[in-house]
Structures are given as structure tokens and as C-alpha cells.
Amino acid sequence: GPVTKSTVRNSRWHVGNKCKLSRTAIQYLLLQRNNLTFLSNTSFSGLQNLRKIFLNGNSIKFIGEQTFSSATIKDVYLFENSITELTNDSFGSGVLNIYLTCDNLHQVPWSKNKFFGCCVRDTSVPEVTFTASFKPLMTCFQTQGFMCQKLGGIEKCRPCAPGLFANGYGECRKCPKGGYYQDEIGSQKCKNCSNGNFVKKRGGLSALDCTTCPDGTNHSIHAGFRACFCKRNYARIDRFGLCTLCLPEGLNCNNDFESLSLGYYWNWSFPGINVSLYSSFVTNLLTFNDSYDPSTTRYTLKIPRVFKCPRPGNCPNSDSHTATGINGNCQEGYRGWLCSKCQNAFYSVLNYCAPYQQKWWIILEMIITMSAFLLIIILVIWKNTKTRQHDGRLFVDKLSSRMKIFLGFYQVVGDLYESVNVVSWTGPLRYVGQLISFVSLKLLNIIIRPQCLYSHMLLDPIIRFKIAVIFPIGLIVVPAWIYLICKVYLKCCKKTANAENMVKLDKIKSKLLTYVVLSLFITYQPTCDAIFEIYPGACDTFVVDRDSSITISLLRADYDINCKSIAHYQTEAYIATVYML
Structure with a gap:
């Protein structure tokens, strides 16, 4: 409705309350954006010192005669109103500057054959000047959409242009x-902007600058500070770009970016893949206001391929939805490719990583084991010095036959335990599998591991292969040297008959052959395993990027070993196969 003295008084009270001014002292009257529609000749009466009136951003269509008749009024800001017609009678002789939006005007006022209106456009906004000591007024302007700048003793305030706030x-x-x-x-x-639309560049000037958000985005909600949010199970590599469907299994794409799901693994350590840059990009996407870093709105490098972990529990990826945990994480005790290796202070048992036992337990177990082994050796030597048993067999022969039975049973049970821990049990059998795995794990946990006492005693496949090749040779060469030494000794040092020496040498040869055959039998399976572990067929090839341009071949027995680095060992493994045959 029309602005009356009461209306102005209320408006003045608001301004005066904020700027600490009395009614008669008002020089600047801020009435912008108050939904005013009409001004009469009494709207500003009584304001004797009024110099500048801000009426911009209202819905004023008509201004009555002599509305601005006061001689003190110098500037009237009427831009962004719906005024279509103005007459000279609306302004007194004292008004010098009128700031208007001229687009809708049918008639413009003239005074003394001179146009005294100023058309306000996007590139030319009016400026207000006052003394810098008038700080309350500056505070008012700053809270009303103005930009203020102090130049000496003068404060200049200018309303923010379109595209700015x-x-x-x-x-x-x-x-x-x-x-x-x-x-x-x-x-x-x-x-x-309306839902599903966004502005591509900062400083959008109108609703026409709002364009449709790119493909893969959710058009049913507001775009926010990006080119709309992605749809469910879609991800992007540009904050203001399109979103694509997350097709690979193992990806979690609920936050506009790709992260790992439980039980999956990826590796960022290859050329053209940079986890630091991607982490910065994720930080950018997780910033939901205007404080994001404009230099990290895009990720332009490759994203690695996702692989399923052999044991899903080894790859929990509990923090993969955060920027710091984008790499994924292994369960405690695990590390490396597919989280398949054990960390320091852990050792492998049936493909599980168990913590080292306490040192006192390891030392006690080693003492008991070595004592038992020494006792067996003494017993074998003592029994071997006795005469043959009633059945004509030596004790060592009986011991070796029983050892073969025991080792055969151990190998079968060991393979059974390993198979049980690999099989994925379903239904009621799942509880049976869990029980067998628990029992086998607990039984094997009590067996000492040398690396628990000294970490450098952990044998990788290459060291095991070298031992597997050298040990059988040494096992044959050493007894041969012992036999030759005994033969020379009996021939040169013993003054006995030649026939008697031959009998003794035959006994020595028989015993040595027994020990050699027994030792070779005991070590046959681990020797074969160590050789087979190095074969080229024992390597797994992984395509680590989605363009299939980067591949890596890792030794299945130890994913820390690159198969390209052990090519000469693989050739030696073929030669060592002769021993197995």
C-alpha cells in the first residue's frame, strides 16, 4: 500500500535502531526490498536533513507528485522497481540524481531541457560517498548488499552488481x-536455480544461465555447489562433469566418487595412477559448500582396477569412504597385494596371520623340541650298536618304516586342513568348516616358527628354492665323503684283514644309504613344493588399470615377488625337476 508517515516512521525506527540515528538527523534512508508499491507526497515529510533515499528492489509502480520535494534530497535510488512512467512533478528542484532501471520506462523526466535520471545497468551501479567517521552507516550498507572501501577520509559504498552477493x-x-x-x-x-540445473561459471547473472545438469546426475533435487549430485551407484571424476555408472564389482559409489567395498582391493602404486591427487579430489567432493579448492575439482589420471580378496575379511576397507582411507586397508596382521601377506610380528598359519607367541614360550618349545630330537638320535645310535632283532631287522630300519607311515599321514592331514580352509562352506556345513578351521589353527599355532624369534629367519620362496636345490645335493655328497674317509681310514690305519674291512664298509654304506633315503623321503614333498612354487605357471597376472595398458605378474606363493625378476630361477626350476622325477 502507500507509504505514509507512519510507514516511514516504522522504517526509520528500524534504520535508526540499527544505525543509532534520531528522526530529525536522518540523512540516509534505507528502504530497499521492503515490498513498497506506492509513494505519496507525504511519505518523506518531516525528514528535514534527508539527503539520500534507497528505494531499490521494491515493487513501486507509481510515484505521486512532489514526493521528493525536499530541497535537501540529492540522490534517489529507484532501480529494480516496476516504474513505467515518471513526471517532473514527482521530484523537487533539489534532486540532482535519480538512479533508475530504464528498461520499462515509457516516459522519462526532463528538467530545464536536461535529463537528470541515470540508468542503472549490470556494468554501472551507483556509488554512495560519505565521511569515513560515519561508521554506523557503513555497517548498515555492508549488511544491505553493499561493498564498501575506505579512501582517505572518505568511505565509498557500491551495491553489488548482478552475479555478485x-x-x-x-x-x-x-x-x-x-x-x-x-x-x-x-x-x-x-x-x-531450479532443481536439476546449474551454472557452469561463477557469477551467474540470470536464470537463463542455469543449464541442465549433465548425464548421470539427480535432477530431482537442487544442484548445490556442483553440477548436481550423482544418481545412486554413479560416480564422477569432475565436480562439474557427468556421472557414470559404477559397473565393476566391488565399488561403492554412494558419495559421487568410487571407493572400495568390503572384501576388495586396489593398488595405486603404478605410473599414471595417483592416490594423492584422487584423495584431494575426494576431499573436494566431500566439501558441500563454497569452500572447496578450485584446483582439485577434477581428477584426470587413471583409476586402478578392483580385485576380490581371497579372504574377504582380510580387506575390511573400513575408511574407504573418506579421503584419507581411499586406498583401502587390510585387517590387522595383513598387508601387501590382496592383503595376503603377514605384517611384522605375525606369521602365516593355513593362510591366516597369527601373532607371534611370547618369547618365553618359543624358547621353552625349542628346548623341548631339541631335547626330543637329541634323545631320538641317541636312541638310534644306541639301538644301532646292538645286535639285530629277532626278525633280523635293525632298529633304524623299523624307525624309518614308521617314520614313512607318520609322514604320509601328516602330508594327507596337512593337505586336508589346507583344503578345509579354502572351501567356502554353506548351510549347516558352515559350522563344521568353522570348527575344523578353528581346531587346525589352534593346533598349528603351538608349533614354533623360527621367525617368531628372529624375523630374518622367515624364508621366502626364493630362499626355499635354493635350499631345495642345494640340500639334496649336500645330502648325497656328505655321506659319500664320509664313506670315502672311512674307507681310507680302514685301509691305511687299521691292521685288519681286507675281508673284514669290506664287511665293515658294507655296514657303513648300508647305514649311510638308509639315512640318505630316509632324509630324502622326509624332505621330498617340501622340496617339490619349493621347486613348483617357482614355475612360470605359478605366477598370477593382474591387469591393474581399466585401459588394460598396465599388467603385473606376481608369484602366487609370495605376491611381494615380481615374476619378471626371477626368470633365471624359473629356468633352474625346470632343471631341478629332474631330481623330482
């Missing part, structure tokens, strides 16, 4: 990229 601290900032624009002058915040 006032931050409340005397600064104008561009409306951010995303679902925001501003088509008005002197605004304190930006307007929202």
Missing part, C-alpha cells in the same frame, strides 16, 4: 558455480 563484511563475491545465480543489484545472497 555481499558477504556482510563490505565485500562482493561472485555467486558460486553450481545451482546459484543473482540477477538483482545489491543482494545479500544468491538465488537458486
Whole structure:
């Protein structure tokens, strides 16, 4: 309705309350954006010192005669109103400057054959000047969409142009990229684009700058500070780009970016793949306001391929939805490719990583084991010095036959335990599998591991292969040297008959052959395993990027070993196969 003295008094009270001014002392009257529609000749009566009136951003269509008749009024700001017609009678002789939006005007006022109106456009906004000592007024302007700057003793304030908004601290900032624009002058915040639309560049000037969000985005909600949020199970590599469907198994794409699901693994240590840059990009996407880093809105390098972990529990990826945990993480005790290796202070038991036992237990177990082994040797030597048993067989022969039975049983049970821990049990059998795995794990946990006492005693496949090749040779060469030494000794040092020496040598040869055959039998399976572990067929090839341009071949027995680095050992493994045959 029309602005009366009461209306102005209320408005003046608001301004006066904020700026600490009395009614008669009012020089600047801020009535912008108050939904005013009409001004009469009594609207500003009684304001004897009024110099500048801000009426911009209202819905004023008509101004009555002599509305601005006061001789003290110098500037009237009427831009961003719906005024279509003005007459000279509306302004007194004292008005010098009228700031208008001229687009809708049918008639413009003239005075003394001179146009005294100023058309306000996007590139030319009016400026208010006052003494810098008048700080309350500056505070008012700063909170009303103005940018203020102090030049000497003068304070100059200018309303923020379209595409900008006032931050409340005397600064104008561009409306951010995303679902925001501003088509008005002197605004304190930006307007929202309609759902599913966004502005490609900062400083959107109108709703026409809002364009449809790219493919794969959710058009049913506001775009926010990006080119709309991605649909469910879609991800992007550009904050203001399209979103693509997450096709590979094992990806979690609920936050506009790709992260790992439980039980999956990826590796970022290859050329053209940079986890630091991707982590910065994820940090950018997880910033839901205008404070994101504009230099990290895109990730332009490759993203690695996802692999399923042999044991899903080894790859929990509990923090993969965060920027710091984007690499994924292994369960405690595990590390390396597919989280298949044991960390320091852990050792492998049936493909599980168990913590080292306490040192006192390891030492006690080693003492008991060595004592038992020494006792067996003494017993064998003592029994071997006795005469043959009633059945004509030596004790060592009986011992070796029983050892063969025991070792055969151990090998079968060992393979059974390993198979049980690999099989994925379903239904009621799942509980049986868990029980067998638990029992086998607990039984094998009590067996000492040398690396528990000294970590450098952990034998990797290459060291095991070298031992597997050298040990059988040494096992044959050493007894041969012992036999030759005994033969020379009996021939040169013993003054006995030649026939008697031959009998003794035959006994020595028989015993040595027994020990050699027994030792070779005991070590046959681990020797074969160590040789087979190095074969080229024992390597797993992985395509680590989605363009299939980067591949890596790792030794299945130890994913820390690259198969390309052990090519000569693989050739030696073929030669060592002769021994197995």
C-alpha cells in the first residue's frame, strides 16, 4: 500500500535502531526490498536533513507528485522497481540524481531541457560517498548488499552488481558455480536455480544461465555447489562433469566418487595412477559448500582396477569412504597385494596371520623340541650298536618304516586342513568348516616358527628354492665323503684283514644309504613344493588399470615377488625337476 508517515516512521525506527540515528538527523534512508508499491507526497515529510533515499528492489509502480520535494534530497535510488512512467512533478528542484532501471520506462523526466535520471545497468551501479567517521552507516550498507572501501577520509559504498552477493563484511563475491545465480543489484545472497540445473561459471547473472545438469546426475533435487549430485551407484571424476555408472564389482559409489567395498582391493602404486591427487579430489567432493579448492575439482589420471580378496575379511576397507582411507586397508596382521601377506610380528598359519607367541614360550618349545630330537638320535645310535632283532631287522630300519607311515599321514592331514580352509562352506556345513578351521589353527599355532624369534629367519620362496636345490645335493655328497674317509681310514690305519674291512664298509654304506633315503623321503614333498612354487605357471597376472595398458605378474606363493625378476630361477626350476622325477 502507500507509504505514509507512519510507514516511514516504522522504517526509520528500524534504520535508526540499527544505525543509532534520531528522526530529525536522518540523512540516509534505507528502504530497499521492503515490498513498497506506492509513494505519496507525504511519505518523506518531516525528514528535514534527508539527503539520500534507497528505494531499490521494491515493487513501486507509481510515484505521486512532489514526493521528493525536499530541497535537501540529492540522490534517489529507484532501480529494480516496476516504474513505467515518471513526471517532473514527482521530484523537487533539489534532486540532482535519480538512479533508475530504464528498461520499462515509457516516459522519462526532463528538467530545464536536461535529463537528470541515470540508468542503472549490470556494468554501472551507483556509488554512495560519505565521511569515513560515519561508521554506523557503513555497517548498515555492508549488511544491505553493499561493498564498501575506505579512501582517505572518505568511505565509498557500491551495491553489488548482478552475479555478485555481499558477504556482510563490505565485500562482493561472485555467486558460486553450481545451482546459484543473482540477477538483482545489491543482494545479500544468491538465488537458486531450479532443481536439476546449474551454472557452469561463477557469477551467474540470470536464470537463463542455469543449464541442465549433465548425464548421470539427480535432477530431482537442487544442484548445490556442483553440477548436481550423482544418481545412486554413479560416480564422477569432475565436480562439474557427468556421472557414470559404477559397473565393476566391488565399488561403492554412494558419495559421487568410487571407493572400495568390503572384501576388495586396489593398488595405486603404478605410473599414471595417483592416490594423492584422487584423495584431494575426494576431499573436494566431500566439501558441500563454497569452500572447496578450485584446483582439485577434477581428477584426470587413471583409476586402478578392483580385485576380490581371497579372504574377504582380510580387506575390511573400513575408511574407504573418506579421503584419507581411499586406498583401502587390510585387517590387522595383513598387508601387501590382496592383503595376503603377514605384517611384522605375525606369521602365516593355513593362510591366516597369527601373532607371534611370547618369547618365553618359543624358547621353552625349542628346548623341548631339541631335547626330543637329541634323545631320538641317541636312541638310534644306541639301538644301532646292538645286535639285530629277532626278525633280523635293525632298529633304524623299523624307525624309518614308521617314520614313512607318520609322514604320509601328516602330508594327507596337512593337505586336508589346507583344503578345509579354502572351501567356502554353506548351510549347516558352515559350522563344521568353522570348527575344523578353528581346531587346525589352534593346533598349528603351538608349533614354533623360527621367525617368531628372529624375523630374518622367515624364508621366502626364493630362499626355499635354493635350499631345495642345494640340500639334496649336500645330502648325497656328505655321506659319500664320509664313506670315502672311512674307507681310507680302514685301509691305511687299521691292521685288519681286507675281508673284514669290506664287511665293515658294507655296514657303513648300508647305514649311510638308509639315512640318505630316509632324509630324502622326509624332505621330498617340501622340496617339490619349493621347486613348483617357482614355475612360470605359478605366477598370477593382474591387469591393474581399466585401459588394460598396465599388467603385473606376481608369484602366487609370495605376491611381494615380481615374476619378471626371477626368470633365471624359473629356468633352474625346470632343471631341478629332474631330481623330482
